[in-house]
Amino acid sequence: MVKAVVLGAAGGIGQPLALLLKANPAVTELGLFDIVNTPGVAADLSHISTPSKVEGYLPPNDGLKSALKGADIVVIPAGVPRKPGVCIPQNPIRPQPNQLISLFLIDDPINAGIVRDLANGIAETAPKAFVLVISNPVNSTVPIVAEVFKKHGVFDPKRLFGVTTLDVVRASTFVAEILGDLSLAPKITVPVVGGHSGVTIVPLLSQSSSPLPSGFAQDSLEKLTNRIQFGGDEVVKAKDGAGSATLSMAYAGAEFAAKVIRAVGGEKGIVAPSFVNLAADKVSGEALKKEIGKELEYFSAPIELGPEGVVSIRPLGNLTDYEKTLVNAALPDLESNIEKGVAFIGNAKL
Numbered sequence: 305m306v307k308a309v310v311l312g313a314a315g316g317i318g319q320p321l322a323l324l325l326k327a328n329p330a331v332t333e334l335g336l337f338d339i340v341n342t343p344g345v346a347a348d349l350s351h352i353s354t355p356s357k358v359e360g361y362l363p364p365n366d367g368l369k370s371a372l373k374g375a376d377i378v379v380i381p382a383g384v385p386r387k388p389g390v391c392i393p394q395n396p397i398r399p400q401p402n403q404l405i406s407l408f409l410i411d412d413p414i415n416a417g418i419v420r421d422l423a424n425g426i427a428e429t430a431p432k433a434f435v436l437v438i439s440n441p442v443n444s445t446v447p448i449v450a451e452v453f454k455k456h457g458v459f460d461p462k463r464l465f466g467v468t469t470l471d472v473v474r475a476s477t478f479v480a481e482i483l484g485d486l487s488l489a490p491k492i493t494v495p496v497v498g499g500h501s502g503v504t505i506v507p508l509l510s511q512s513s514s515p516l517p518s519g520f521a522q523d524s525l526e527k528l529t530n531r532i533q534f535g536g537d538e539v540v541k542a543k544d545g546a547g548s549a550t551l552s553m554a555y556a557g558a559e560f561a562a563k564v565i566r567a568v569g570g571e572k573g574i575v576a577p578s579f580v581n582l583a584a585d586k587v588s589g590e591a592l593k594k595e596i597g598k599e600l601e602y603f604s605a606p607i608e609l610g611p612e613g614v615v616s617i618r619p620l621g622n623l624t625d626y627e628k629t630l631v632n633a634a635l636p637d638l639e640s641n642i643e644k645g646v647a648f649i650g651n652a653k654l
């Protein structure tokens with residue numbers, strides 16, 4: 305029996321994600337929470353002939369608590385998406401100061417506040433649930449959830465995941481495109497490490513399960529890397545004011561959730577990149593810090609999943625010189641993004 309809960313379930317990501325979770329036969333109960341429209345989304349999904357019972361809740365009458373009661377896995381796509389010209393968050397590689405409005409914290413703490421409040425609800429009602437954070441900026445919202453959980457005394461770093469799967473999905477697709485065979489896309493795995501925004505997204509293309517063509521030029525490699533790092537911008541631009549990636553994100557979120565559910569159910573050997581607290585496994589977490597040469601509290605790396613969540617954090621392995629420069633370039637942003645998330649909760653009373 306698995307109860308999955310989606311917080312932000314009426315949104316652009318939330319609805320297709322809820323659909324994919326409803327289609328997952330391992331899910332037996334689906335709780336949907338949003339500040340709008342969840343009764344309609346739940347009624348609609350409840351007619352689908354798959355095993356799970358679906359219920360939708362709104363804030364009145366402790367709707368968040370009702371949705372979260374008995375949750376095994378909670379996925380959070382609640383929040384405000386980007387519009388063209390907005391970065392996640394202050395992204396130094398796009399120097400367009402007049403256009404750049406931070407989605408986050410200093411200028412506009414909206415997503416930070418949403419995630420904090422939802423994390424409070426989870427800590428109170430479903431402190432043992434596996435929590436998968438999609439809301440941006442992931443590099444900061446994951447630390448926010450962790451800090452809220454610490455205040456409630458329920459933080460288990462093995463159970464908290466920043467969802468970076470869309471970067472992995474994009475890398476697989478773009479490599480398959482380059483190989484001229486999209487039928488390879490579902491099978492190709494490329495570890496994408498670091499974090500989830502701009503230069504903190506580091507695809508390790510030298511470790512692609514299907515290698516790039518021999519003689520693939522360095523400038524083509526740099527273009528491909530840049531496309532994976534800024535894949536989100538491609539969608540924001542094409543949607544032209546109507547938001548950011550929703551359908552591909554729902555696919556990616558459902559894939560990652562399915563892996564967690566399978567691992568919790570006892571399946572062995574499931575590995576997927578995710579942005580986690582490096583205390584989730586002491587030995588491998590410390591080894592990773594040594595490998596990257598920095599005392600970061602969080603990093604996205606391939607994670608071995610098991611019944612309790614994180615089993616171990618896999619090493620990055622052999623990197624090319626180019627990949628080493630990418631990892632080094634990610635570290636300052638990661639450090640400041642993490643600090644911002646931690647400071648947002650700080651000493652505040654919840």
Ligand SMILES: NC(=O)C1=CN([C@@H]2O[C@H](COP(=O)(O)OP(=O)(O)OC[C@H]3O[C@@H](n4cnc5c(N)ncnc54)[C@H](O)[C@@H]3O)[C@@H](O)[C@H]2O)C=CC1
Pocket residue numbers: 311312313314315316317318337338339340381382383384385386415418421422437438439440441442467468469470471500547548549550553
């Ligand atoms: N991790 C990743 O790879 C990606 C993350 N995102 C992020 O996901 C988030 C959601 O994006 P979309 O679904 O496109 O936005 P959306 O605006 O379509 O949906 C967000 C939903 O959250 C709901 N919401 C707002 N405040 C809430 C609260 N306090 N409690 C519950 N629900 C609340 C809204 O009512 C809305 O239905 C954004 O922060 C976006 O940047 C988007 C794409 C990829």
Ligand SMILES: O=C([O-])CC(=O)C(=O)O
Pocket residue numbers: 385386392440470535536537539540548549
């Ligand atoms: O770029 C955005 O705003 C949404 C996102 O995280 C992505 O598409 O990877």
